[in-house]
Amino acid sequence: MCGIAGYIHLNPSRPIDPQTLVAMAAIQHHRGPDGFGYQLIDKQGVGFSHARLSIIDLEANRGRQPFTSEDGRLLLTTNGEFYDYKRLRADSISRGARFRTKSDSELVLHLYPRLGLRGMLPHLRGEFAFALYDQERDRLMLIRDRFGIKPLYWTQVNDTLVFGSEIKALFAHPEVPRCFSPQGLFHQLMQTMVPGSTAFEGIQQVKPGHVVMVERKQGNFQIREEKYWDLDFPRLSERSDSLPEEHHIEGVRAQLTEAVQLRLEADVPVGCYLSGGIDSCIALGLSAAIQQAPVKAFTIGFDDVDYDETPIAQEMARATGADQDIIHLKADHLYDHFAETLWHTERTIYNTLGVAKLLMSRHVHQTQYKVVVTGEGSDELFGGYPSFRRDMILHGLETLSAQERVQWERGLAESNQLFRGAMLAENETHNPALDALVGFTPSCLQPWLHAAEHVPALLSVPLREQVESYDPGQAIAEHLDGDMLANRHPLDKAQYVWIKTMLEGQILTWGGDRVDMANSMEARPPFLDHHLAEFATGLPPAMRIKGQKEKYVLREAMRGLLPNVLYEREKFAFMAPPAHTDPKKWAAMNQLAQKYLTEEAITHTGLLDAQGVKALFALHEAEGTPLSTKVRLDAVINHLLGVQILHQHFIATDIPALARQRAQELGWHI
Numbered sequence: 003m004c005g006i007a008g009y010i011h012l013n014p015s016r017p018i019d020p021q022t023l024v025a026m027a028a029i030q031h032h033r034g035p036d037g038f039g040y041q042l043i044d045k046q047g048v049g050f051s052h053a054r055l056s057i058i059d060l061e062a063n064r065g066r067q068p069f070t071s072e073d074g075r076l077l078l079t080t081n082g083e084f085y086d087y088k089r090l091r092a093d094s095i096s097r098g099a100r101f102r103t104k105s106d107s108e109l110v111l112h113l114y115p116r117l118g119l120r121g122m123l124p125h126l127r128g129e130f131a132f133a134l135y136d137q138e139r140d141r142l143m144l145i146r147d148r149f150g151i152k153p154l155y156w157t158q159v160n161d162t163l164v165f166g167s168e169i170k171a172l173f174a175h176p177e178v179p180r181c182f183s184p185q186g187l188f189h190q191l192m193q194t195m196v197p198g199s200t201a202f203e204g205i206q207q208v209k210p211g212h213v214v215m216v217e218r219k220q221g222n223f224q225i226r227e228e229k230y231w232d233l234d235f236p237r238l239s240e241r242s243d244s245l246p247e248e249h250h251i252e253g254v255r256a257q258l259t260e261a262v263q264l265r266l267e268a269d270v271p272v273g274c275y276l277s278g279g280i281d282s283c284i285a286l287g288l289s290a291a292i293q294q295a296p297v298k299a300f301t302i303g304f305d306d307v308d309y310d311e312t313p314i315a316q317e318m319a320r321a322t323g324a325d326q327d328i329i330h331l332k333a334d335h336l337y338d339h340f341a342e343t344l345w346h347t348e349r350t351i352y353n354t355l356g357v358a359k360l361l362m363s364r365h366v367h368q369t370q371y372k373v374v375v376t377g378e379g380s381d382e383l384f385g386g387y388p389s390f391r392r393d394m395i396l397h398g399l400e401t402l403s404a405q406e407r408v409q410w411e412r413g414l415a416e417s418n419q420l421f422r423g424a425m426l427a428e429n430e431t432h433n434p435a436l437d438a439l440v441g442f443t444p445s446c447l448q449p450w451l452h453a454a455e456h457v458p459a460l461l462s463v464p465l466r467e468q469v470e471s472y473d474p475g476q477a478i479a480e481h482l483d484g485d486m487l488a489n490r491h492p493l494d495k496a497q498y499v500w501i502k503t504m505l506e507g508q509i510l511t512w513g514g515d516r517v518d519m520a521n522s523m524e525a526r527p528p529f530l531d532h533h534l535a536e537f538a539t540g541l542p543p544a545m546r547i548k549g550q551k552e553k554y555v556l557r558e559a560m561r562g563l564l565p566n567v568l569y570e571r572e573k574f575a576f577m578a579p580p581a582h583t584d585p586k587k588w589a590a591m592n593q594l595a596q597k598y599l600t601e602e603a604i605t606h607t608g609l610l611d612a613q614g615v616k617a618l619f620a621l622h623e624a625e626g627t628p629l630s631t632k633v634r635l636d637a638v639i640n641h642l643l644g645v646q647i648l649h650q651h652f653i654a655t656d657i658p659a660l661a662r663q664r665a666q667e668l669g670w671h672i
Contacts, residue, residue: 008023009164022176029664030167032346039066055519069111077134080130082147086127114136123231173658176658181202184465190645235497261531261534274299284560286318299326334586383529385546390496394547435479443475454475459614481502580632
């Protein structure tokens with residue numbers, strides 16, 4: 003895992019500044035503290051840079067990027083891992099390829115000339131983002147993995163296109179303006195973002211499973227997005243439940259075992275994140291079985307018994323003989339690191355779980371581990387979230403009596419009471435655009451569409467006027483692929499929408515890559531292996547959610563691996579305790595508010611409305627406000643803090659100057 007960056011001028015004769023490339027690498031040195039490199043092509047107006055975290059091929063200079071092909075035609079900089087690379091490497095060598103390193107990244111330089119882009123991408127398995135420049139075609143390609151595990155941003159400013167692993171790398175380029183988008187700010191305050199967007203004007207993401215093609219033709223950049231992969235659930239007419247359960251169970255077992263085995267490949271030790279959920283427990287259990295040795299397991303413990311999963315995680319650690327390392331976190335301590343976390347997430351966060359994971363990755367790094375296997379993606383593929391079960395109840399095609407539906411709904415509400423207001427909406431919320439596209443408003447979006455009702459009153463008057471007729475649900479709907487939703491089962495639709503919004507925009511960013519790589523720590527999620535995902539799309543809905551049991555097929559596939567308490571355990575969302583649950587944490591949050599949400603601070607940034615902020619706090623503290631409403635308002639308050647902190651980090655701070663200073667401090671120079 004690494005940090006990549008670069009830029010291309012419309013005018014090929016305009017020179018690239020090497021010092022800017024170095025600064026773009028230095029501002030994200032946390033992604034790659036083991037070295038840096040840059041490369042430019044004379045008289046082509048193209049330059050790449052790279053900050054390296056050595057996982058495969060540890061020898062310092064041999065794996066150093068950016069790479070160029072032997073004939074000088076190709077320039078490459080990569081972030082991430084390509085699995086199964088040894089087999090692909092051997093195949094390429096048998097065809098006459100000559101490798102200069104042992105790095106998995108070098109594969110691209112050999113597969114692309116032989117297979118072309120479309121032919122190469124199906125062979126790339128893993129989590130990755132890379133930039134490839136083809137001098138012969140004068141084409142820059144920005145490519146992101148299928149689920150968006152690895153980040154990649156880009157912007158066009160004047161006659162230059164700039165890209166990088168993090169937004170701050172783009173801001174390190176002196177020509178890139180730094181300002182919020184009114185619509186982006188709206189989504190920061192409501193949590194759910196429009197796919198492909200950011201909080202900042204003109205800054206876009208390469209969408210998961212997409213390529214951004216950049217060509218210089220007829221005096222202009224010609225930029226187009228091409229999708230190379232999507233999670234394609236079968237249409238209703240294509241579904242069949244004729245296969246026995248054992249076929250699905252064996253298929254999941256085989257695919258997942260292979261996915262874990264591939265992610266244990268590294269030239270450094272590999273540990274596991276371990277919570278009390280079955281997903282991380284399965285990842286640990288399979289890792290231990292494959293390695294036939296104890297695995298280092300890292301667990302977060304909270305000081306609130308309602309949210310602490312340590313006892314269950316300890317049971318799994320004992321069952322596998324893992325070397326468990328528990329980091330105990332106090333709820334009020336999390337706000338001490340809130341601002342630091344947002345420097346890395348580059349977006350607001352609704353729950354301090356992101357802070358907890360930042361502290362966890364720091365602890366992992368301090369124990370000399372660079373790589374962990376994680377459980378992210380399991381709920382997305384196998385129907386693990388309560389919102390999925392709710393959509394299956396309300397919109398499913400299965401025949402249920404009115405009494406059965408009432409019982410399901412009551413059981414769902416009772417078992418997820420702690421998370422009502424975040425994981426589940428307090429009240430039914432509909433959006434016409436989503437209803438029209440999906441057939442219903444997915445339950446996963448409803449809490450945040452409900453939170454969006456607060457947003458206009460929280461924005462400053464000028465910004466409020468700019469989003470007066472803005473419909474956030476419609477904006478999200480317009481960026482979802484209707485072909486992937488048409489004639490699908492309601493459960494498939496619910497999972498697809500979550501994957502395109504909550505997974506990519508939340509779990510894999512401020513809950514994943516950004517807080518892990520903040521401490522130079524690589525997380526590998528085997529559940530998001532695309533071979534496993536493609537098998538999972540074909541599972542009958544009843545194999546994912548069977549009766550009251552979510553992730554049924556996964557539980558059955560791994561039944562012998564899990565202690566009984568875990569096999570039978572219902573999904574419990576892994577979250578940090580919200581601020582209102584602990585007086586000390588509420589006081590810590592208020593202390594932060596006294597810095598960022600005072601009338602003076604709000605007036606200074608010009609983003610928020612002081613009276614609106616004051617009214618929201620009053621509603622939160624009013625006697626009789628339901629706990630579910632407090633959960634929702636806790637999230638909005640975190641976003642308010644986040645917006646102000648993002649302004650301080652990225653608007654008020656001179657990022658190009660800071661990046662040059664970082665380069666000097668690191669001794670990175672041309």
